[in-house]
Amino acid sequence: MNMVYIASPLRGDYNTNIKNAVEYCSLAGEQGVLPLAPHIIFSQWCNDTIPEQREKGLQLGLALLEKVDELWVMGTEFSQGMQGEVEFALNHKIPIFFVTHPHDPAYYPVSADENRLLTSVDCTPESNRENYEGQLVVLRHEHLKPEYRTPRNQIWTVTHGPGCRPDYVHSDTIHLTHPVDGDRMAVGRGEVWGVAAPEALAWISNAYSEFDATLLPGATPEGELCR
Template sequence: MKLVYIASPLRGNYEDNIRKASEYCEKACSLGIIAFAPHLYFTQFYNDTIPEEREKGLKMGLAMLEKCEELWVMGTHISEGMQGEIAYAKELGIPIFIVEQPQDMECYPISTDHNILLGNHSCIVDSSKQDYTDRLLVMNYDTLKPEYRSRSNQIWLATGGFGCSPTARGRKVFVTSVYDGEQANFYRQDFAGIIRPEIWKEVQQQYDFIYLKEEVHRTTPTIQEGIEP
């Protein structure tokens, strides 16, 4: 089973925050993963209100993060400790998922297959600020219903719409699924950004895409040109 690091606030209302972390882990484990929340374990013998002991707990938590396959950030309030966890996960290249509504299990980033879902970590840096026209985009996992959450369903070719421009008032982006050819439109905020070429190559090896037109292939060099050497 997959080991996932659960990041959530501890300071403030300690008792309530520990209860919430316990609930998050219970829900995550019920979905078939092993969930690890550092302050459910280290607070058993370290006092977070004592700076020296808190520092030990933080360091050990980061050591455990090194062993995890994903980092789930539970909620939109990012504490100081969580900031350190997120920064270290980025340094290690560990996929990070923001679970904005951790009380709702349908918001958890669970893939319908064994492949880790795509996200910001799968995109060209700052590509969310670029024009999307004729580019391969990564859809945010929570835009999809849980039964459709897989890498194959997250990749779309942007074909037009005012939302392709990062500065336009209109936000709709017209897209075509490169997996099955479905045509649809979504809002710009439904996409994490433009897929990194090495991730696109990896995904092509994982799935049998039945819709790969020449126009899709032509976007790949464009994507690669967007990466600094």
């Protein structure tokens, strides 16, 4: 069972934020992960309004974050503490998932198989600023239906489209082909994390044997348009 660090705001409307964190943990637990929300745990003895205790709580939270398998960032408003947690996770190569609709478990990054979903840490640094044409990219999990959310379905080849260039003008559309199935679809540039890192592709080939040949240079599968 994956241990998941649940990051969400605490300051502001304290009671509502605690209630939300409890709900997020409950929903995450129903998805088969072990959720851990630091401000539910450490707020029992670290008062967030006292600077020394707040700092202690933040340090305890980072110590916990170092032990988990994934970081889930809940919602679209990030507190200073959450920003620190994201930075810490990036520095320690902990997979980060941004859950934009935290009250809806359909958005939770739970894989449909036993393999964890891919995220930005599985991409080459700064690759979201590169030209994507001809590259193998990582599709964000939220753009797949829950039953199709596996790492296998997150690796795609970018064939063409005005959004291939980071300085696109009128449209950010990129066209994708799946390297195994040959399925095709069009998405916005922002719907991919970036270019898949060599280590991620090696892991994919190990996890899914059908990728062994297709990830070799020059492999070009043929397939039908996704429906």
